[in-house]
Amino acid sequence: MMTQQPSGIAVVTGASSGIGKSYARQLAAAGYDLLLVARDIQRLQVLAAELQEAAAVRVEVLQADLTSRADSALVEQRLRSDERIVMLVxxxxxxxxGSFVEADFDQVESMIQLNIVALTRLARAAAEGFVQRGKGTLINIASVLALMPENFGTTYNATKAYVLSLSESLAHELGEQGVRVQAVLPGLTRTEIFDRAGGDVNALPAQMVMEVDDMVGAALRGLALGERVTVPSLPDAGQLNSFVDARRAMAPNLSLSTPAARYLS
Ligand SMILES: NC(=O)c1ccc[n+]([C@@H]2O[C@H](COP(=O)([O-])OP(=O)(O)OC[C@H]3O[C@@H](n4cnc5c(N)ncnc54)[C@H](OP(=O)(O)O)[C@@H]3O)[C@@H](O)[C@H]2O)c1
Structure with missing residues (x-):
């Protein structure tokens, strides 16, 4: 999976289930020490014990509800102060x-807090150390829904579009300072996220659902290939490149001193 033996700590948020748990397993197998973060401390402890035995790496756990500013600050503090941290997932x-007008808005606000605010605060805390040391890896989990605003949910998709945009900006800004930034855009992946939102992953078309270890394995391969944006199921990476090229081709005309001809009556 990875060519050189890593040394240092990878911090994985949301490591108690699904994609985060698979990252924890695969990063431990690759030789990273780990700091696992989530609310469910018991699940984190069980996983930590399993990984310490199976992979002979050091695994710490940190209980945090990342929608809480105080809990987020604990993780941020650790990211800022621990020089052994080389990666944040x-x-x-x-x-x-639910639709935009039907969804429980307190839940939507928590989602924005978790998917956007906490993710950004943690990225900032990690980036400070990475820039200082001239190296580090930041992996942000977005979603293919960042590219599909008309599908599924409104505000969820928007949070993931934010994650994609932030990641591409950071890849640009921090890349020159030795920091790798990757946005991972999973499609449907078999995890607990569907149950938690009141859905059922088994009701989805099977050919659209990836197993979580396959998804994370592909994402780590994309990282090793130096990709800034990884879409694990996309057969033709050229399509993503064309999409980015089309956006960039507009750039010279996106801010001009005069309105376009069609707006001049
Ligand atoms: N599964 C998919 O189809 C899919 C597709 C695209 C993107 N994604 C993204 O992948 C990421 C992981 O999701 P998943 O599919 O693996 O779902 P999951 O199985 O529900 O895992 C979510 C993880 O986030 C943690 N978490 C939730 N709320 C938290 C909070 N307030 N504070 C701290 N940790 C919290 C959960 O742990 P605790 O409950 O222990 O806190 C759990 O470890 C998410 O960003 C999701 O949007 C998933």
Missing amino acids: NNAGMSVS
Whole structure:
């Protein structure tokens, strides 16, 4: 999976289940020590014990509700102060079911807090140390829904579009300072996120649902290939490149001193 033996700590948020748990397992197998973050401390402890035995790496756990500013600050403090941290997998996230006008708005606000505010605060804390040391890896888990605003949920998709945009900006800004930034855009992946939002992953078309270890394995391969944006199921990476090229081609005309001809009557 990875070519050189890593040394240092990878911090994985949302490591108690799903994608975060798979990152924890695969990063431990690759030789990273781990700091696992989530609310469910018991699940984190069980996983930590399993990984310490199976992979002979050091695994710490930290209980945090990342929608709480105080809990987020604990993780931020650790990211800022611990020089052994070489990677942050900014994965913890949630979705909310229901249309824009029907969804429980307190839930939507928690989602924005978790998917956007906490993710950004943690990215900032990690980036400070990475820039100082001239190296580090930031992985942000977005979603293919960042590219599909007309599908599924409104505000969830918007949070993931934010994560994609932030990641691409950071890849640009921090790349020159030795920091790798990758946005991972999973499609449907078999995890608990569907149950938590009141759905059922088994009701989805099977050919659209990826097993979580396959998704994370592909994302780590994309990281090793130097990708800034990884879409694990996309067969033709050229399609993503064309999409980015089309956006960039507009750039010279996106801010001009005069309105376009069609707006001049
Ligand atoms: N599964 C998919 O189809 C899919 C597709 C695209 C993107 N994603 C993204 O992938 C990421 C991981 O989701 P998943 O599919 O693996 O779902 P999951 O199985 O529900 O895992 C979510 C993780 O986030 C943690 N978490 C939730 N709320 C938290 C909070 N307030 N504070 C701290 N941790 C919290 C959960 O742990 P605790 O409950 O212990 O706190 C859990 O470890 C999310 O960002 C999600 O949006 C998933």
